[in-house]
Amino acid sequence: MLAKGFSVDLRRCQLLGLTGSVVLAAGGETAGALPVRELPSLASGRAALGLVGVYFGVVLLIAAWALLGRVVRGSEPPSPRALLVVLAVWALPLLLAPPLFSRDVYSYLAQGAMVDAHMDVYTHGPAMLGGPLADEVAPVWRRTATPYGPVFLAVASALSGLTRGEVPAGLVGMRVVALLGVALMAAALPRLARHSGADPAAALWLGALNPLVLLHLVAGAHNDAIMLGLLGAGLVAALGRWPVLGAVLVTLAALVKAPAVLGLAAVVVLQVRAGRGPVRATVTTTAAALATTVAATAAAGTGYGWIGALKTPVSPHNWSPTSLLGRATGTVLRGLGSDLAPFALPAWHALGLVLTVVVIAFIWLRRPRVSPVYALGLSLATVAVLGPAIRPWYALWGLFLIAAAAPSASVRHRVAAVTGALALAVLPSGGPADGEQLALAVSGGTLALVVLWQARQTSSAPVLGRAA
Helix, strand or coil, rough: CCCCCCCHHHHHHHHHHHHHHHHHHHHHHHHHHHHHCCEEEEEEECHHHHHHHHHHHHHHHHHHHHHHHHHHHCCCCCCCHHHHHHHHHHHHHHHCCCCCCCHHHHHHHHHHHHHHHHCCCCCCCHHHHCCHHHHCCHHHCCCCCCCHHHHHHHHHHHHHHHHCCHHHHHHHHHHHHHHHHHHHHHHHHHHHHHHHCCCCCHHHHHHHCCCHHHHHCCCCCCCCHHHHHHHHHHHHHHHHCCHHHHHHHHHHHHCCHHHHHHHHHHHHHHHHCCCHHHHHHHHHHHHHHHHHHHHHHHCCCCCCCCHHHHHHCCCCCCCEEEEEEEHHHHHHHHHHCCCCHHHHHHHHHHHHHHHHHHHHHHHHHHHCCCCCCHHHHHHHHHHHHCCCEEEEEEEEHHHHHHHHHHHCHHHHHHHHHHHHHHCCCCCCCCCCHHHHHHHHHHHHHHHHHHHHHHHHHHCCCCCCCCCC
């Protein structure tokens, strides 16, 4: 391993990660999810060099994070405040980069403009908006209704009004919103860790400084950041003397993206463990959630179409386990000449949802001694894995809370390994990879490994002429 025989400290980790972020951001200037007018030809030398640079930077960033984990586990671990400084240093270059690893942020801007123009985003896709902003949305989503809740749409609409539909200003605004979410996550993690008997520094390392947060919440500006930030803040409030506030904040998180609604179960359990009766805790939490939902939906003015929009179709090439199995089953059935082939994918998706319910019930009912925060993390991880759609940043739903309440270091190590692999799973343009792009990405990552190996050899080599 790189860390063995390689002298590391907080400053070196910070510098290595900063170098990775700078190279990554520079590569993104030609290989990222740029506005369509600025996209270079895929065959151009600039785009190829940018793609190599992005993966060179990503591997350096992953290595810096892994080495930082060694420092956190050392005899003199850094304080949470020092780790927050590292997070800020690593994130800063990404704030200046174009959107990376997804074009979803353009969908957010288009949906906000639609709400601002009083269009029904739960019935129509951005194609109805038309114009330059709709052109920036990935083709697969242009005619697709949004699955996002009224809280996020209200934020996107307000941002559209402030930026007057200008794409550059809108991108900056969406990134600021995502940063606020990451800041809430970072603030909540140490408090949740202390409550769960975990190390706050280790929680910050895994839950806030991990590459998925930097690549997808900061560089990609995904709205999962604000969902997780509100969820974390709600759980912190529920840990204290404000369970109603906790229920309100968790409900607001669910009105950004629906999976956060599972956090209400944690709010109830936390109240029960604090001595409140289960009936009273359930009634109070439910009433707060319903009142928040009604008020937020009325304030947003989008109506309740978001409930039906949760069935929004997923990408036909989605690589979730149930989608992969559904497509494989359909292919076999078509080869056999069966009329059941069209039902294979829906059947697997339905089975995934059933399994999700069963697994979540087991987590909460059969493991009563598990921390509610950890149980919620496992539940959200189950939703991400067994749901009909999966993206690398979906892993953060469960990872964020598992980081705060993991019962052992071995759990963190396994989650960290998954994180490192997922950080390499998506092209910076957000599009599918062809053979040439895959070769360029592998070349960039391999070059980074060579540089890291050489640095290790140089660091561990004896100095000639040193006195015995």
